[in-house]
Amino acid sequence: MNRGNDIIFHSSYQIHGGIHPPENKAQSNQSPIQDLPIPPQLVYPLLHNDRPLTPTVEVGERVLAGQIIADGKEATSANLHAGTSGIVSAIEEHSLPHPSSDKGQCLVITADGADEWAPRSALKSAFEQPREALLEHINQAGIAGLGGAVFPSHIKLASQVETLIVNAAECEPYITCDDRLMREQASELITAIELVLYLASAKQCVIGIEDNKPEAIAALEEAIQLRKKETDLDIRIGVVPTRYPSGGEKQLIELLTGQQVPQNQRPSALGLLVHNVATLYAIYQAIVLGQPLISRVVTLTGDAATKPGNYRVRLGTPINWLLEQTDTQPYERCVMGGPMMGFELKDLSAPVVKATNCIIAAGKNELSEPSQALACIRCGECADACPASLLPQQLYWFSRAKDFEKTRDYNLFDCIECGACAWVCPSHIPLVQYYRFAKTEIRAQDEEKRKADAARKRHEFRTMRLERDKKERAERHKKAAEKRKNAAQSKGEVDEKKATVADAIARARAKKKAAKDSSS
Amino acid sequence: MFNSSPHQRASNSVSNVMLQVVYAAIPGAAALFYFFGWGVIFNLITCISFCLVSEALTLKLRSQPTAAALKDNSALVTAILLGLALPPLAPWWVAAIGSIFAIVFAKQLYGGMGYNPFNPAMCGYVLLLISFPVAMTAWLPPAPLAEQSASFTDSLSLFLTGRDLDGYYLDTYRYNADGFTMATPLDQLKTGYSMGFMNDELLSHPVFTDFAGVGWQWVNLAFLLGGIYLLARKIISWHIPVSMLIAMAVVSALMSLYDSGQTIGPIMHCFSGATMLGAFFIATDPVSASTTTKGRLIFGAGIGIFVVVIRNYGGYPDAVAFAVLLMNMAAPLIDHFTQPKVYGSPSKTPEVHD
Ligand code: SF4
Numbered sequence: 001m002n003r004g005n006d007i008i009f010h011s012s013y014q015i016h017g018g019i020h021p022p023e024n025k026a027q028s029n030q031s032p033i034q035d036l037p038i039p040p041q042l043v044y045p046l047l048h049n050d051r052p053l054t055p056t057v058e059v060g061e062r063v064l065a066g067q068i069i070a071d072g073k074e075a076t077s078a079n080l081h082a083g084t085s086g087i088v089s090a091i092e093e094h095s096l097p098h099p100s101s102d103k104g105q106c107l108v109i110t111a112d113g114a115d116e117w118a119p120r121s122a123l124k125s126a127f128e129q130p131r132e133a134l135l136e137h138i139n140q141a142g143i144a145g146l147g148g149a150v151f152p153s154h155i156k157l158a159s160q161v162e163t164l165i166v167n168a169a170e171c172e173p174y175i176t177c178d179d180r181l182m183r184e185q186a187s188e189l190i191t192a193i194e195l196v197l198y199l200a201s202a203k204q205c206v207i208g209i210e211d212n213k214p215e216a217i218a219a220l221e222e223a224i225q226l227r228k229k230e231t232d233l234d235i236r237i238g239v240v241p242t243r244y245p246s247g248g249e250k251q252l253i254e255l256l257t258g259q260q261v262p263q264n265q266r267p268s269a270l271g272l273l274v275h276n277v278a279t280l281y282a283i284y285q286a287i288v289l290g291q292p293l294i295s296r297v298v299t300l301t302g303d304a305a306t307k308p309g310n311y312r313v314r315l316g317t318p319i320n321w322l323l324e325q326t327d328t329q330p331y332e333r334c335v336m337g338g339p340m341m342g343f344e345l346k347d348l349s350a351p352v353v354k355a356t357n358c359i360i361a362a363g364k365n366e367l368s369e370p371s372q373a374l375a376c377i378r379c380g381e382c383a384d385a386c387p388a389s390l391l392p393q394q395l396y397w398f399s400r401a402k403d404f405e406k407t408r409d410y411n412l413f414d415c416i417e418c419g420a421c422a423w424v425c426p427s428h429i430p431l432v433q434y435y436r437f438a439k440t441e442i443r444a445q446d447e448e449k450r451k452a453d454a455a456r457k458r459h460e461f462r463t464m465r466l467e468r469d470k471k472e473r474a475e476r477h478k479k480a481a482e483k484r485k486n487a488a489q490s491k492g493e494v495d496e497k498k499a500t501v502a503d504a505i506a507r508a509r510a511k512k513k514a515a516k517d518s519s520s
Numbered sequence: 521m522f523n524s525s526p527h528q529r530a531s532n533s534v535s536n537v538m539l540q541v542v543y544a545a546i547p548g549a550a551a552l553f554y555f556f557g558w559g560v561i562f563n564l565i566t567c568i569s570f571c572l573v574s575e576a577l578t579l580k581l582r583s584q585p586t587a588a589a590l591k592d593n594s595a596l597v598t599a600i601l602l603g604l605a606l607p608p609l610a611p612w613w614v615a616a617i618g619s620i621f622a623i624v625f626a627k628q629l630y631g632g633m634g635y636n637p638f639n640p641a642m643c644g645y646v647l648l649l650i651s652f653p654v655a656m657t658a659w660l661p662p663a664p665l666a667e668q669s670a671s672f673t674d675s676l677s678l679f680l681t682g683r684d685l686d687g688y689y690l691d692t693y694r695y696n697a698d699g700f701t702m703a704t705p706l707d708q709l710k711t712g713y714s715m716g717f718m719n720d721e722l723l724s725h726p727v728f729t730d731f732a733g734v735g736w737q738w739v740n741l742a743f744l745l746g747g748i749y750l751l752a753r754k755i756i757s758w759h760i761p762v763s764m765l766i767a768m769a770v771v772s773a774l775m776s777l778y779d780s781g782q783t784i785g786p787i788m789h790c791f792s793g794a795t796m797l798g799a800f801f802i803a804t805d806p807v808s809a810s811t812t813t814k815g816r817l818i819f820g821a822g823i824g825i826f827v828v829v830i831r832n833y834g835g836y837p838d839a840v841a842f843a844v845l846l847m848n849m850a851a852p853l854i855d856h857f858t859q860p861k862v863y864g865s866p867s868k869t870p871e872v873h874d
């Protein structure tokens with residue numbers, strides 16, 4: 001890492017590949033974050049990362065903003081809180097914000113308009129509290145990675161590391177929610193960084209940010225400088241060139257440190273912890289303001305958005321409410337997330353969830369239509385663009401041929417699905433779709449195999465047990481038989497003894513009698 | 521219909537890539553036309569017609585969508601590369617046979633676009649060279665050296681019937697101003713060496729008045745210009761042409777050091793024959809080339825080495841087609857052994873760029 005006394009440094013490390021899609025950020029990053037009105041109904045999918053959540057409230061119950069309404073029994077899920085006060089009106093099937101546009105169990109709250117809060121519990125003098133208390137506080141607040149992966153933060157924060165890396169790259173086109181947050185809440189973010197540094201016992205922090213956000217960089221620099229006057233802090237801003245996908249966790253690490261996270265390992269293997277800007281802000285809200293994760297900043301953009309910008313939206317707000325409130329015109333297509341990694345929304349009654357960072361209401365010809373894919377011409381453009389240094393055309397070849405062993409050999413699971421390969425492909429092959437398909441198939445096969453293995457084990461165990469039982473039974477029988485035999489034998493012996501005794505008695509009697517006879 | 525991410529794409533397409541290749545070939549084609557006359561145009565027209573028709577017909581037979589495939593412009597590129605490689609005023613059926621073979625056998629029988637292991641144009645060219653060696657080596661002299669050049673009508677007549685309007689054969693037009701039959705500079709040198717002549721004697725021939733042969737050097741410079749256009753538009757990457765040219769220069773320089781009297785020098789190699797056409801237009805055909813970065817360097821260098829070696833020792837005057845086909849054969853193997861190091865895989869040391 002480039003060491004220097006300055007707060008800002010320009011990293012000189014590079015990643016392989018990457019692309020330069022049009023940024024399209026200016027549409028939405030010009031105006032301050034606005035609050036979106038609370039909708040009449042909030043919808044909460046009872047799912048976290050495809051894992052079910054258990055509701056902790058009942059239909060008909062009144063809930064307050066910030067009250068826990070569902071908790072995750074599983075380690076990889078996080079609590080869910082009511083976004084406003086109201087009545088739990090239903091737990092029912094509802095459209096999910098998911099690429100499959102499936103329906104799933106959702107908890108519905110009908111707002112009562114009072115927006116009454118449950119008592120907020122800020123953690124006083126956090127730096128004097130034990131780490132466990134902070135972790136528990138974050139856990140209770142339901143905070144998960146808001147960059148999109150929504151991995152529960154308290155688990156990630158439990159590891160002790162050397163360096164905190166703040167992922168502020170926001171490399172995906174169109175999205176500007178982190179940019180605005182940094183411009184407007186820089187000092188809060190610095191506080192959050194200090195909290196996380198304390199939590200993870202980390203010595204330093206590097207904020208990785210693309211050079212297309214000069215205002216955010218300036219705001220952060222100012223906030224750091226201000227804070228430095230009061231305390232000794234090692235927080236620096238690592239500026240990286242604008243190039244998609246510099247904000248991929250592994251890519252950002254390489255850009256800032258020159259190191260690569262070893263395959264199948266986490267950044268903690270390098271003594272690093274990576275958190276996204278929005279997540280840090282949520283941590284600040286939870287610890288300093290005592291406010292659980294009930295809202296997030298969402299970028300609304302696209303040619304059809306008449307009021308593009310960033311909105312603070314309560315989680316659970318249906319997308320169509322967001323579109324209505326912002327007078328969004330008829331759009332061609334609507335994408336949740338960015339154009340590179342987002343997915344198309346079919347049903348707009350699906351709600352904003354923790355992972356929702358952007359809604360693109362696309363105008364005509366703004367997004368590319370799926371076109372007739374041609375044969376791969378082996379031009380190698382995809383390999384040149386791949387940030388993971390994979391060979392996308394080979395992966396495509398093998399995925400298509402369902403030669404899953406080969407896709408594994410060609411490191412399919414190192415693919416981060418960034419879409420850079422598909423973006424450059426002159427044959428317009430939907431490459432990522434093939435990789436997802438192959439990954440799903442392989443996972444299913446693995447699961448199948450695991451099940452089969454388990455079944456075989458069970459079967460083997462059962463046969464073994466039956467065998468053992470049989471043996472034991474046989475053993476028991478043998479033992480019993482022997483015992484009987486022994487018993488029979490010993491009975492015989494007793495009889496013999498008895499006989500001998502009787503004989504002896506008889507003999508004695510006879511003797512006595514004889515003696516008597518002779519004496520008399 | 522399910523749309524998978526990404527939802528945006530770069531504005532490139534196969535048909536545009538191919539079209540750019542066609543545009544880039546214009547300077548070279550123009551230079552050939554300037555120095556060798558109407559035959560160049562006739563070859564191009566014949567190749568384009570036969571290639572497109574063969575492509576359409578085979579696709580029909582294979583019951584594949586015809587229009588979409590024709591629109592990718594790949595058959596057009598094959599046609600143009602073949603057309604530019606043929607000697608001008610060779611009989612029309614030479615171009616026709618080459619085109620049909622290139623499309624039907626070297627491309628469609630392998631499964632069509634994207635599946636052909638060999639460069640179709642070069643397959644067609646080599647087939648012709650082996651089948652009709654005389655017609656395929658009968659190059660005209662470049663215009664400034666020719667004793668007489670054929671008019672449009674004479675050319676057309678020669679092309680279609682083998683004789684000009686006065687009944688003369690093509691050979692009439694192959695005389696230089698000095699009364700000798702014309703050979704290409706490379707041909708001239710090879711024939712010369714085999715007769716025991718040395719470079720000093722051979723290079724004094726008017727064919728070599730400039731740095732790499734009258735006409736030919738300009739043709740090569742024109743193709744180089746087109747190649748630079750392709751590089752600038754990022755249609756091709758530099759790896760194959762650069763490694764090929766460097767390999768040619770280095771190998772021929774070494775050979776010249778060893779035997780300066782009877783080997784072709786680096787400049788002559790690089791700016792004569794089909795070198796630049798080969799380096800920028802033929803070797804870079806993505807379908808049949810190596811795809812990894814390292815692999816492309818090896819692939820290009822391999823072609824360069826083969827070109828020099830075959831030109832010096834082989835039985836044919838030029839060698840680009842053979843060299844390309846040989847390396848096409850090696851491409852899958854090269855790709856296999858030059859896979860990039862995957863992110864995070866062991867033994868990777870960080871790349872530092874300052
Ligand atoms: S970019 Fe597309 S056409 Fe080119 S090699 Fe990759 S998959 Fe094939």
Ligand code: SF4
Binds near residue numbers: 385387415418422431
């Ligand atoms: S989607 Fe996967 S294969 Fe394609 S560029 Fe990204 S990491 Fe590479």
